[in-house]
Amino acid sequence: MRDSALAEFREQARSWLASSRVPYRATLSDGTDETVGSDDVSVFHNLSFDDEKRLLDRLxxxxxxxxxxxxxxxxxxxxxxxxxLTPEFEDAFAIEERAFDTGGSHELLSVTLHLIAPTIRLLGTDEQRRRFIVPLLRGEELACQLFSEPSAGSDLASLGTRAVRAGDDWIVTGRKVWTSGARFAQWGELIARTDPDVPKHQGMTAFMVPMDAPGVEIRPLRQMSGGTSFNEVFLDRVRIPDGQRLGAVGEGWKVALTTLGFERGASSTSGGVGGSLQQTLALASCTGADADPVHRQRLADIVIAHKLGEIANARDKQARESGEPLGAIGSVRKMQWVGRMLGISDFVVAALGPRLVVDSGEWGTYAWGQHVLGAPGYRIAGGSDEIQRNIIAERMLGLPAEPRGDRVTPWRDIRR
Structure with a gap:
């Protein structure tokens, strides 16, 4: 019965997509995506403000x-x-949608749909659910994460942005960094310190803050790949009504972990950024690297890793359909995905050599620098490699946690 319902759903989705006036994605004669010949192998956007805004507007x-x-x-x-519907219907629609050119992707929309909207559903008040969820799910409003700080990245619980109660409001002062899409977001999910006299994990509170509120200043950060996907956000006595507090006072760490859990789940199945397997194979053929025995072995490693990734995704899909939580396996998948991107980088550097940095107009040369320079960023984004290994060690392998004296020390007394 379920198989017939899924087949009927796919037929309906295919028919609707065909009638939606979205163009089909062109394919080559062998059935592969025509974009294998594209120069767009970037990991992070390298667009002007206007071009990035147009992309987000389309999406x-x-x-x-x-x-x-x-x-x-x-x-x-x-x-x-x-x-x-169950996740298998969502997966089925995604497969059908891939046959159409729907405009690409953007991290801010993904964060809005898959991280912040679900967090509000789980932890928000009834009024917050009514206010935020449908506008976020429709793409009417976008929301970014205001988590990391210059001295609180992997150790997020050490953050120092302060929120002080002022009647029915909170006054927030501090600085956030590495915020994706902040210039285009209407809202930010903010984690701030509300009690410095308790251990660091206990003294935080979460808020939904309007990004155009007085006192909010956004400055783009230039990446080494050229783009400005990330931003610094300065908060100077920003007034936030208590009605925009997300979760209870002092439970900001719970809110942060909820959002980060969704983030690791999304990262574990990430795709669509950086050079694909098809683009890598095309580069190998174009440069003649597929005829070199050493390069060919590296290429084989990439193909094997890609196949193992497909098997892992299929296994995780089956687990989701059975109602099993992803848990710490999300950290494993994230590291595997980043490893595949870095493997492609190593092959590209070896296959292109000096041509990687020469803007000669030859297909596939200079543009691959966007992948090579961008891929290392995902060793940090969504939780650094070291954090992922700790999660795997403690939650999957049952190894003892590292000794941390600051877990019981009041935040105010921690040496920084």
Whole structure:
């Protein structure tokens, strides 16, 4: 019965997509995506402000079309515009959607849909759910994460941005960094310190802060790959109503862990950034690297890693359909995915040699620098490699946690 329902759903989705006026994605004669010949192998966007805004506008417009047609929030309850379907229906729609050119992807929209909206659903008040969830799921409003700070990245619980109670409001002062898409977001999920006299994990509170509030200043950060995907956000006595507090006072760490859990789940199945397997194979053929025995072995390693990734994704998909939580396996998948990107980087550097940095106009040369320079960033994004290894060691292998005296020391007394 379930198989027939899924087949019927896919047929309906295919028919709707065909009628939606979105162009089909062109393919080559062998059935592969025509974009194998594309120079877009970037890991992070390298676009002007106007071009990035146009990209987000297109993606949000498509999200609204999907949502209004019943395909934009398939696994969500009907009260939020969803259809209460299982993840396999969402996966099936994604497969059908890939046949169409829907405009690409952007991290800010993904953060909005897959990290912040689910966090509000789990931990927000009824009023917050009514206020935020549908606008976020429709792409009407976008939300970024205001978590990391210059001295609180991997050790997020040591953050120092302060929120002080002032009647029915909170006054927030501090600085956040590495915030993806902040210039285009209407809201930010902010974690701030509200009690410096208790251990660091206990004294934080979460808020939804409007990014255009007085006292909020956003400065783009230039990446070595050229783009400005990340931003610094300065908060100077920003007033936030208590009604925009997310979760209880002092439970900001719980909110942060909830969002980070969704982030690791999303990272474990990430795709669509950087050079693909097909693009790498095309580069090998173009440069003649596939005829060199040493390069060919590296290429074989990439193909094997890609196949193992497909098997892992299929296994995780089956677990989701059975209702099993992803848990710490998300950390394993994230590291495997980053390893595949770095493996492609190593091959590209070896295959292109000096041509990697020469903007000669030859296909596939200079543009691959966007992949090589961007890929190492994902060793940090979504939790550094070291943090992922700690999670794997403690939660999967049962190894003892590292001794941490600052877990019981009041935040104010921690040496910084």
């Amino acid at each position: 949000c417009a498509w999200q609204r079309v999907k949502f209004d047609a019943g395909y934009g929030a398939l696994t969500w309850p009907e009260e939020f515009g969803g259809r209460s």
